[in-house]
Amino acid sequence: MTARLAWAIAAKDLRVERRSKAALSAALPFATTMLLSFGFALGPGRLLLVQAAPGLLWLAGLLAALDLFSRSYQAEADGGCLEGLLLSPVDRGAIYLGKAAAVAVQVAVLFTLTGALTVALFGLPLGSSPALLAATAVLGITGLAALGSLFGLLTALGRTRQAALPLLILPLATPVLIAAIRACALLSAGSTDQVAGWLGVLAAFDAVLLATGYLVYGHLLED
């Protein structure tokens, strides 16, 4: 039941975003501008660019995603749809998981495009283990989406201003960011020795963030 409802909510959100392109159309130019700016700031030294690229990719992706998180609730805020969700007799956790899944897909699209740009601009090598790289991306994006869906709700409810969203999210996203950057840096350098440890850190944070979101979402949503 929870999975079916979460799927219905995620499918609805993705259909709305596919038609409106409200979130990605704002986030993508922002991430692109950031990466270009970093590239010019660091200069033409190839070694420095390659070393900095994993960090720049995740930082640009996260900062661009902050806007996407609040925009993911725009359709709910317009026309009182959020109240419609509130008044439906469904598992609040299912609403959260559905919203988080839709945000995760959007963030994945954002990271795919910015990742491709990073490879092209900075010459970031993808390493020899695409499966581990994909696992890093999936776990990192899941953690960010889990946070973003939870705190994006607060801006939609008007309990916090959109400007305060980074203050709430960035401290909690830092462990996810560090683990994802370290795993990516190791993989792009061709090493897989310590990657499993960082993936474990990511998985642990994801589990904690998703469980917290699932449990507290209903309390935030209620009056």
Add this chain to the structure above:
Amino acid sequence: MAHQPEPARSRAHRAGTPGPEPSDAAVSLRDVTRLFDGLPAISAVSLDVVVGETVWLRGPNGSGKSTLLRVVATALSPTFGTGTVLGDDLVRARDRIRARVEYLGHQTRLYADLTAAENLRFTCALYGLDPRAVPGALAMTGLDAVGDVRVGAFSQGMRQRLALARAAMRDADLLLLDEPYAGLDVDARAIVDDLLTRARTLGRTVLLASHEAPADGLVDRAVELDAGRVVLPVRERNRPRRAPREPVREALREPAWEPVPEGLP
């Protein structure tokens, strides 16, 4: 899921038997107050509505009609006071209430980037309804030809019709309508009247907040709100036809309205 109400018993209540017993009460509020920033939107409201009854909430702007409906819908929690809706506690059993209540408020709660049919199908997913009911609901509200059009292209009246289609599709035990006639043309107003008639026929309970008088015979009684308080419940005896143009408190002085004796809802 929804229990069947007992219209005949309810009608007997309206005929003048003493206040509702717990099993008869669709809505029972006791001294409910809701504060916003320390100011009361409704204040110490006590209200009983029996199952199968249609009650018209009247009052000037800011009198607390919408807040009262939203409290009953469980969109807002009472700051003080207690109450039950369809036998369930207003605060502790909100999900059980929500499964049996449809609230149509000022906002239509529609996704502009989804089509009319997609919006209704999403409602089906949320409430576990059969999506095959969607074409019928669209046809009932005259929107069958635009079912595949995005709601963002709809006028306010069409959105209101679609919200009415959602309400009709849900067939809830308690229907809460907040200014349902606002912005509707003559045909669409007939849809609201049909919804009220159908609810009455099926023994559903309706709370209707409106500045306009519903058509003749559609409501059982009116409750007047002023400054967040119930000022005088009135019982319909020989109600005039639709839309008395005088202010509602003037209407209360008309001999067509008979004050309810002490102790009655």
